[in-house]
Amino acid sequence: MQPNTHLQQLDGNYLFTEIVRRTEAYRQANPDKQILRLGVGDVTRPLPQPIVEAMLRAVEEMGQTDTFRGYGLENGYAWLREAIIENDYRPRGVTLDIKEVFISDGAGSDIGNLGELFAASNRVAIPEPAYPAYVDSSLMAGRPIEFLPCTAENGFVPSLPEQRADIIYLCYPNNPTGSVLTRGQLAEWVNYARAHQSIIIYDAAYEAFIQDPDIPHSIYEIEGAKEVAIEVRSFSKTAGFTGVRCGYTVVPIETGLQAMWLRRQCTKYNGTSYISQRGALAAYTPEGKAAIRANIAYYQGTAQLLLNGLRALGYEVSGGVNAPYIWCRVPKGYDSWSFFEYLLHTCQVVCTPGAGFGPSGEGYIRFSAFSDRHDCEMALERMKNIG
Numbered sequence: 001m002q003p004n005t006h007l008q009q010l011d012g013n014y015l016f017t018e019i020v021r022r023t024e025a026y027r028q029a030n031p032d033k034q035i036l037r038l039g040v041g042d043v044t045r046p047l048p049q050p051i052v053e054a055m056l057r058a059v060e061e062m063g064q065t066d067t068f069r070g071y072g073l074e075n076g077y078a079w080l081r082e083a084i085i086e087n088d089y090r091p092r093g094v095t096l097d098i099k100e101v102f103i104s105d106g107a108g109s110d111i112g113n114l115g116e117l118f119a120a121s122n123r124v125a126i127p128e129p130a131y132p133a134y135v136d137s138s139l140m141a142g143r144p145i146e147f148l149p150c151t152a153e154n155g156f157v158p159s160l161p162e163q164r165a166d167i168i169y170l171c172y173p174n175n176p177t178g179s180v181l182t183r184g185q186l187a188e189w190v191n192y193a194r195a196h197q198s199i200i201i202y203d204a205a206y207e208a209f210i211q212d213p214d215i216p217h218s219i220y221e222i223e224g225a226k227e228v229a230i231e232v233r234s235f236s237k238t239a240g241f242t243g244v245r246c247g248y249t250v251v252p253i254e255t256g257l258q259a260m261w262l263r264r265q266c267t268k269y270n271g272t273s274y275i276s277q278r279g280a281l282a283a284y285t286p287e288g289k290a291a292i293r294a295n296i297a298y299y300q301g302t303a304q305l306l307l308n309g310l311r312a313l314g315y316e317v318s319g320g321v322n323a324p325y326i327w328c329r330v331p332k333g334y335d336s337w338s339f340f341e342y343l344l345h346t347c348q349v350v351c352t353p354g355a356g357f358g359p360s361g362e363g364y365i366r367f368s369a370f371s372d373r374h375d376c377e378m379a380l381e382r383m384k385n386i387g
């Protein structure tokens with residue numbers, strides 16, 4: 001046996017695992033301290049009641065002989081795929097064929113797995129700082145990567161690649177910087193991909209946070225995007241599915257990849273649980289939609305609180321308006337990880353060190369609005385007290 005040595009290029013620990021590890025070590029050494037979690041974006045609101053009820057009904061069905069279901073379709077039940085098209089795409093002028101929608105166990109898994117569609121020699125372009133899965137999965141496949149730095153100087157908006165890219169990862173609204181692309185800026189990427197026969201893997205997990213009407217929610221709002229883009233979405237951050245697992249990926253027929261992705265999924269994926277899919281469907285009922293709107297409004301209020309509070313304390317912050325993440329420059333004399341440790345030890349506030357998202361994230365930390373509102377107020381109060 002020869003191991004896949006590409007895996008040896010990865011950082012020793014996955015970023016979010018390392019944060020949990022350090023937080024846990026601190027908790028064990030300081031059991032009397034109350035830790036405020038503004039780091040990993042999974043401190044979401046609990047599952048909305050209409051979703052809980054739909055899942056309970058689905059569990060009951062699975063417990064009866066005549067309503068029990070075995071494996072579902074590998075690409076998901078038609079009723080969920082139709083609801084996605086009708087609710088998430090048609091109102092934005094995007095027409096999709098049901099075959100183009102694939103239900104998954106979450107955006108994270110699909111982002112990692114989609115790379116199997118492409119040859120190992122393909123060149124990858126990744127704006128950084130970036131959600132670590134784009135880089136990690138490209139490294140695991142042994143693909144050459146061109147990083148596109150996103151800094152305060154370019155407004156956290158990447159330039160087009162210098163060398164021809166076959167695969168491009170874009171995430172908007174952006175994790176971790178909270179930046180967005182205008183319609184015109186996104187059109188430049190679509191035009192680039194069409195001119196160079198590249199594929200864009202577009203991570204739209206945070207589209208529900210967009211408030212500005214000029215910001216596209218889906219890459220398919222841009223003309224020609226169906227030829228060159230795969231879009232990945234999630235129920236985690238809207239409907240609290242972080243621990244349930246359900247998302248979806250759109251692979252348009254025009255990309256020439258739809259049949260290949262279906263074939264891959266049929267072999268490697270036995271489908272998303274019926275119970276999760278019934279829960280996801282309830283997100284599109286009037287009650288489910290109202291509950292999700294309330295969740296998003298809650299996170300947006302928390303993001304605003306953090307933005308204003310951090311600004312008032314003198315921090316340089318951005319993001320947090322059309323996105324749930326606040327990107328914050330660390331004070332002089334610190335780097336990302338040392339300020340992470342400082343906040344943990346002096347305020348018991350957990351953030352995410354920007355350097356964990358790539359070299360251009362050094363000198364920054366990220367705060368997540370997927371946090372308890374009262375915890376955020378306490379975090380700001382404690383940070384005020386340390387000066």
Ligand code: MLT
Pocket residue numbers: 039040041042108175236368
């Ligand atoms: C984050 O904190 O960036 C997210 O929770 C990551 C994820 O959803 O996997």
